[in-house]
Amino acid sequence: MAVVVVTGTGTEIGKTVTTAAVAAVARAGGRSVAVLKAAQTGVAPDEPGDAGEVARLAGVPATEVSRFPEPLAPATAALRAGMTPVEPEDVARAAEKLAVEHDLVLVEGAGGLLVRFGAHGGTLADAAGELGAPVLVVAAAGLGTLNTTALTAEALRARGLDQLGVVVGSWPERPGLAARCNLADLPTAAGAPLLGAVPAGAGSLAPGGFRAAAPGWLGPGLGGGWDAAAFTARFAAPPAGN
Template sequence: MSEQVPPTGPTLDTDAADDRRELALPSVVLVTGTGTEIGKTIATAALTALVLARGSRVAVLKPAQTGLAPGDAGDVDVVRSLAATPETAARLTTLEPIRVPEPLAPDVAARRAGVELPTIADHARTVRSLAAEHDTVIVEGAGGLLVRLDGRGGTLADLGTALRYVGTSVGVVLVADPHLGTLNSIALSAEALAARSLPLLGVVLGTWPEDPGLAETTNVEEIPSVAGAPLLGRIPTGVGTLEPQTFTTQAPTWLTIR
């Protein structure tokens, strides 16, 4: 596949790159989305690459992987393949506790497969164990914030609440669709987080088009006020095909953090 990869990746305007700022991350970062197929895994990989570039030890956890057969590359495999370079690979841990084959919400897919999912309490213990050995733990959820991750109805938001209850610092990165209608989805997610006292670190727009239209460009301006949190960047569509060295080199131009 390498011969089909462009030598350089798409970048955003240089003003955005020049305005990058250090973002103080909590011990645990929950990455959620306003929906599916909006670039959440690629955004997770870009964030992972930036944190690794700081010299940090990073763990990436996918609590439940659905829609893949055994042996297929899962989301954490994609993150590792894009974010880890020979220099940083030893500082990256990836973990996928369970996988079910149908491309459905984890609780539905597990119920149909006759599989028992780990509980939110189980995931919280795993995260705390990872946090004891890593500087940052990044947890990529399934779909949106309130998608059920276990058979008891527990969600990524519940995981964040459980971790904060025991004193673990937690923040949320929301990956959103850049197109028309996204402001409502962002506002709903932000409101759900605020109701649970879960800090929203910021919003990342995934699958950013090469030629954005009026809706996309105005969304960029409106998101901070709608979300009550900064826009952390825009991930261009198609960058998941890049080689790791190109991906990690270009990632700082997509995110306004370093």
């Protein structure tokens, strides 16, 4: 897997921190890693973005293909700023260049899988198709996540794209009933394995602490030691009435 595309089932669900965790674990395993942010929106030219956060937490090189100032979908943000939009081909070319010199390239999307990049309707799914890369899905923990995860998985299958699995991007310290039940249900919704659960607030850790803890958040499929079955059993909710 020279290139892996990381998408979310929505915004603000822990995609960037999950990308950093995957990068940190791969780096600790002796692999050279680079991270590419397909399109950064909502930050000024001199402000740190998601790529900078990944670089800080994981200690790997990270860069952006394009950046737009308003916190909107990339296509809309580019249009409103009068800037050239990013296209799936741009993302694929940038990732391929990084893959020449790195064992693993993680391509982080903006928002969900089918958010439009440019005027022609290109998406992160199209970039993954150009690359022939598998896709890691980052999902929310609570109510509603089964639907958005299933829709993302269906879109991947419709495009012939491989899904590595699902990571819960922000696992709460005190999970409610829906989150606890979703651990067992997410693999069914996704049609793919549960590969990790990153704790809420993990991005606030110091880089050294983040890197040391990351292998405990991700399963063997992503190079870590997290046990999906044990984690699910730990939070299993008893049937109603028991």
